[in-house]
Amino acid sequence: MPLRKTEPLVSTIYDRCRVCYTCVRECPAKAIRIAGGQAQVIPDSCIGCGNCVRVCSQNAKRVRNNIPEIERLLESDDLVAAIVAPSFAAEFPDMAHTRLVGMIRALGFSFVHEVGFGADLVARRMRQLLDAPGGERYISTACPAVFGYVKRYHPELLDDLAPVVSPMIATARVLREMHGPDIRIIFIGPCISKKIEAESEEVDGEVDEVLTFSELRGMFESHGIAPGAVTPRDFNPPHAGRGSLFPVGRGLLEAAGIEEDLVDGKVVSANGKATFIDAVMEFSTGDVEARFLDVLCCDGCIMGPGMTTGAPPFRRRSLISRYARDIIGRRDEAAWADAMKRFADINLNRRFIPFDQRVPPPPEEKIREVLGTIGKFRREDELNCGACGYDTCREHAAAIIRGHAEEEMCLPYSIEQLHSTIRELNVSNRRLDETREALIQSEKMASMGQLAAGIAHEVNNPLGVVLMYAHLLKDAADRPSQMTDDLKMIVDHADRAKKIVSGLLHFARQNKVFLKPVDVRTLVEECLKPLRLPGNVRAETEHRGEDPVADLDRDQILQVLNNLVHNAVAAMPAGGVLAVRTERSGDRVRFRISDTGVGIPRENLQKIFEPFFTTRQIGRGTGLGLAIAYGIVKMHRGDIRVESNADPSQGPTGSTFIIDLPARAPEAETVDRTVSALPDEGIQAA
Numbered sequence: 001m002p003l004r005k006t007e008p009l010v011s012t013i014y015d016r017c018r019v020c021y022t023c024v025r026e027c028p029a030k031a032i033r034i035a036g037g038q039a040q041v042i043p044d045s046c047i048g049c050g051n052c053v054r055v056c057s058q059n060a061k062r063v064r065n066n067i068p069e070i071e072r073l074l075e076s077d078d079l080v081a082a083i084v085a086p087s088f089a090a091e092f093p094d095m096a097h098t099r100l101v102g103m104i105r106a107l108g109f110s111f112v113h114e115v116g117f118g119a120d121l122v123a124r125r126m127r128q129l130l131d132a133p134g135g136e137r138y139i140s141t142a143c144p145a146v147f148g149y150v151k152r153y154h155p156e157l158l159d160d161l162a163p164v165v166s167p168m169i170a171t172a173r174v175l176r177e178m179h180g181p182d183i184r185i186i187f188i189g190p191c192i193s194k195k196i197e198a199e200s201e202e203v204d205g206e207v208d209e210v211l212t213f214s215e216l217r218g219m220f221e222s223h224g225i226a227p228g229a230v231t232p233r234d235f236n237p238p239h240a241g242r243g244s245l246f247p248v249g250r251g252l253l254e255a256a257g258i259e260e261d262l263v264d265g266k267v268v269s270a271n272g273k274a275t276f277i278d279a280v281m282e283f284s285t286g287d288v289e290a291r292f293l294d295v296l297c298c299d300g301c302i303m304g305p306g307m308t309t310g311a312p313p314f315r316r317r318s319l320i321s322r323y324a325r326d327i328i329g330r331r332d333e334a335a336w337a338d339a340m341k342r343f344a345d346i347n348l349n350r351r352f353i354p355f356d357q358r359v360p361p362p363p364e365e366k367i368r369e370v371l372g373t374i375g376k377f378r379r380e381d382e383l384n385c386g387a388c389g390y391d392t393c394r395e396h397a398a399a400i401i402r403g404h405a406e407e408e409m410c411l412p413y414s415i416e417q418l419h420s421t422i423r424e425l426n427v428s429n430r431r432l433d434e435t436r437e438a439l440i441q442s443e444k445m446a447s448m449g450q451l452a453a454g455i456a457h458e459v460n461n462p463l464g465v466v467l468m469y470a471h472l473l474k475d476a477a478d479r480p481s482q483m484t485d486d487l488k489m490i491v492d493h494a495d496r497a498k499k500i501v502s503g504l505l506h507f508a509r510q511n512k513v514f515l516k517p518v519d520v521r522t523l524v525e526e527c528l529k530p531l532r533l534p535g536n537v538r539a540e541t542e543h544r545g546e547d548p549v550a551d552l553d554r555d556q557i558l559q560v561l562n563n564l565v566h567n568a569v570a571a572m573p574a575g576g577v578l579a580v581r582t583e584r585s586g587d588r589v590r591f592r593i594s595d596t597g598v599g600i601p602r603e604n605l606q607k608i609f610e611p612f613f614t615t616r617q618i619g620r621g622t623g624l625g626l627a628i629a630y631g632i633v634k635m636h637r638g639d640i641r642v643e644s645n646a647d648p649s650q651g652p653t654g655s656t657f658i659i660d661l662p663a664r665a666p667e668a669e670t671v672d673r674t675v676s677a678l679p680d681e682g683i684q685a686a
Helices: 022-026 051-055 067-075 097-106 115-131 144-153 155-160 167-179 193-199 213-223 251-256 273-285 313-330 333-342 364-373 393-402 411-476 482-508 520-528 554-570 625-635
Strands: 010-012 032-035 038-041 061-063 080-084 111-114 184-189 209-212 267-271 292-296 512-514 516-519 537-544 549-552 576-585 588-595 639-645 654-662 670-672
Touching: 010 038, 022 032, 022 051, 051 061, 067 184, 067 209, 067 213, 080 097, 080 115, 080 167, 097 111, 097 213, 111 115, 111 167, 115 167, 115 251, 115 333, 144 155, 144 193, 144 273, 155 273, 167 184, 167 193, 184 193, 184 213, 193 209, 209 213, 267 273, 273 292, 364 393, 411 482, 516 520, 516 554, 520 537, 520 549, 520 554, 520 576, 520 588, 549 554, 549 654, 554 576, 554 588, 554 625, 554 654, 625 639
Parallel strands: 080 111, 080 184, 184 209, 267 292, 537 576
Antiparallel strands: 010 061, 032 038, 512 670, 516 549, 576 588, 588 654, 639 654
């Protein structure tokens, strides 16, 4: 069905589109494609009903503007007539129709006629068809969106479409007979589908342009035309009769004098998006036995997308009825009858060319495959909630296959994806927090290492002198006395200071790990064998995994284990259980050293790996053991963390240190790394 204009009737303003799928939901032809998160109208599938324009709260749908072409026609030397749809009474309720006609004439129109008279002619022709013998069945053709839908999606019903032009075309043919074939005709009304009808092949050239009421108001504003500044003028004859009722539901039946007898059932009237489709489909299958199906795509033309009034539907209907009563009461009925007689033989016939836009349904297995991608594996999963804009999940799946929809349009699927994303973000945030803590810890360790190295080197030499002379004096004393006791105290404290300095140097210097295959079970036995446990402490060991061999620096890991085991024993002054467990899982080996002691207070958990931090009494610990253990584990590219509870009200007290190490060396057999190197993972405490 070629059109005169290549620009689509309805397009999307992408900056405004929020992809709410309301337009998809309200489109009876499902002529909306969602691609790249944007709604796009499919021109060939669009029937011009304008539902997408009317329901879009963001005003993201733009109707093609014909004003520039109309302005050029008005500036030309041609006679230009305006034919006005009878729904104008609902659009301009605050002014007399004579003021409106005067304003339209002020734009430059030579004539202003009522489409209501064309509706009178169409109503009479429809009555003649129904009164003719033969019992033919008909679908009304006053609404271009309705017969546009039939042409595209039910072309098998084309023979059932009443072969009668719409009131717009009927009025245009009357004007050409009155004023000659060269007159230019502009239709003004509430319907954007009239633009498609005027450009269609079947009636091409009969109406030159179509102007909606909203566009007409725009022209009034741009030309500065106000009601009070024009001379009132009446419509040019012939004037309308009951055809003025066409814009409301059953208006055609009223104008034609056809009764919708519910008992007889020969006439059925249906208005609105969902109702007209159901009526057409049931008419197609024979479920509707009526001879005449009177259908409008909107709830009457008074609800067309080209209207700008915010009045409710029944108020609009009342305005149409009031205008019809007014003109029928005031105008010359004999003149109307003469006009109807004059144009009794005017050709009102038309044909309908199929424009089939149906596509075969996708294979069932393809639909099931698409449904599976959006989490619908069983019939129970197909909620048919309609949030995507389609009535059923299967229709949505078919639209995805055709490229008209996207998986993200499914609200339950999108919500589940959102929950999954939130869970992943929570994991990422937790890892980021752990990494941040590890970076802080590493910076502390690096700074403390530099400080420790400087202090140790400066203190070590004078400390050695003090220790040497203290030993000499102690050895020179020939008998026990107060002096020898004092010298012994000096020696003991100097020895302790030397051990602290030695620990500082060990902590600060760059160490190497010499990775060799080590049996972790044997390593645990070597750690526990020389251990002298108090009588109230019991040791347990447990080993999991088939392969106990890992690439480790035996001496340094043994030092770590010794430190943790001694700390565990010290944490159980009242006795308890010391548990050492190993586990090999994949390419990782894990040590777990647990005690049932007093536990570590929560406020200390983040400090235990810091140099010089200790909870022991003065003289009982240096606070370097865990810091050194941390450095050794990090040199192995491993992780060390602690889980502890010091509050009996929260459950059993105790601590568990967990060491997680690679089981295989990633580099050469000997790997040179520094203690202050940044760790791969952070210290975790629970």
